[in-house]
Amino acid sequence: MVSVYQMGYLAASLCCIGGITGLASQSTARIGNALGIMGVSTGVITALCALNFTAPLLTQALFLLGAGGTVGLALGKRVAVTQLPQTVAAFHALVGLAAVVTSLGSHWSAVDHSTLHLIAAYLGTVIGGITFTGSIAAFLKLSGIKWTFDLPMKRYLNKPLSLLNIIGLIAMVQNPHNALLATTALLYATGSSFALGWNITNSIGAADMPVAITVLNSYSGWALCA
Amino acid sequence: MRNAVTLSAGLLGCLGLGYACADPAILTMTSIFSLSVITGYFSVWGVTPSLHTPLMSITNAISGITAVGGLLILGGGYFPHSFPQALASMAVLLSSVNIAGGFVVTQRMLDMFKRKTDP
Numbered sequence: 001m002v003s004v005y006q007m008g009y010l011a012a013s014l015c016c017i018g019g020i021t022g023l024a025s026q027s028t029a030r031i032g033n034a035l036g037i038m039g040v041s042t043g044v045i046t047a048l049c050a051l052n053f054t055a056p057l058l059t060q061a062l063f064l065l066g067a068g069g070t071v072g073l074a075l076g077k078r079v080a081v082t083q084l085p086q087t088v089a090a091f092h093a094l095v096g097l098a099a100v101v102t103s104l105g106s107h108w109s110a111v112d113h114s115t116l117h118l119i120a121a122y123l124g125t126v127i128g129g130i131t132f133t134g135s136i137a138a139f140l141k142l143s144g145i146k147w148t149f150d151l152p153m154k155r156y157l158n159k160p161l162s163l164l165n166i167i168g169l170i171a172m173v174q175n176p177h178n179a180l181l182a183t184t185a186l187l188y189a190t191g192s193s194f195a196l197g198w199n200i201t202n203s204i205g206a207a208d209m210p211v212a213i214t215v216l217n218s219y220s221g222w223a224l225c226a
Numbered sequence: 227m228r229n230a231v232t233l234s235a236g237l238l239g240c241l242g243l244g245y246a247c248a249d250p251a252i253l254t255m256t257s258i259f260s261l262s263v264i265t266g267y268f269s270v271w272g273v274t275p276s277l278h279t280p281l282m283s284i285t286n287a288i289s290g291i292t293a294v295g296g297l298l299i300l301g302g303g304y305f306p307h308s309f310p311q312a313l314a315s316m317a318v319l320l321s322s323v324n325i326a327g328g329f330v331v332t333q334r335m336l337d338m339f340k341r342k343t344d345p
Binding site for chain 2: 088
């Protein structure tokens, strides 16, 4: 059955790629959107089937998916047409937060701490964190809210923070059994990437694709390992 | 000349990674990742400029696939039993908001471009 699930993930990824390619021209754009929906739902359903949940757990999963979906639908339908771009930014912040939370959770609940897993958790945290605060800043800018908050020493902060992140990653990978070190490193990654994201707001939009692909790949990949 | 140096450095890096990592899973992952970067690059490159806003929206909706990551570490019964499991259910919730909302928003953006001849 494992191979079926693997093919399910493959079909989902192909649909997502097809969805993006569909936007190449006006005439296929709608099909593209439909393909995207198909891709993501196939991915989620495959995961649900592959995981063999118990009944209570399945209830919990379906409830969460349903509740989130309803909120999303309602929000997406209600906003005014001129507010659509900042809605996208706000949704994107959610996904960034979800990536951070998933990475932290997976690290703390996992039994084996292979190098692959550690790197995936660390990168997931950093990229998700940057996405989260970056999107929030973008949302604020787009909706014309004048409130801004500059971090102290804004200009000098980015490079040391990134450098320390790399050091943290290396330290964590070198000592896979040191739980305290790993936790500190991950928490530091969360905090610093929040700061970084806030600082690098300008490069938003281009940030979507890598995040999607990285997270999808790393998780469907280590579904196999786990 | 510069291109050649960059290329050889990249290729040497690949070989070095293969030498340093005994774990075949990492290598599979790296291959998938590089191929998907190329795919993403070219498929986004082909999109017409007028559709860039819906593109941004649909890529965002697709990134809601992080829900799968949350599902993988979901645990407990009707309610999560531990802190990581609570984090996982939060991730699933947030991502599903993103999936549903993202596609609705994309659809509405595309509707703005709709012509009478379109399906």
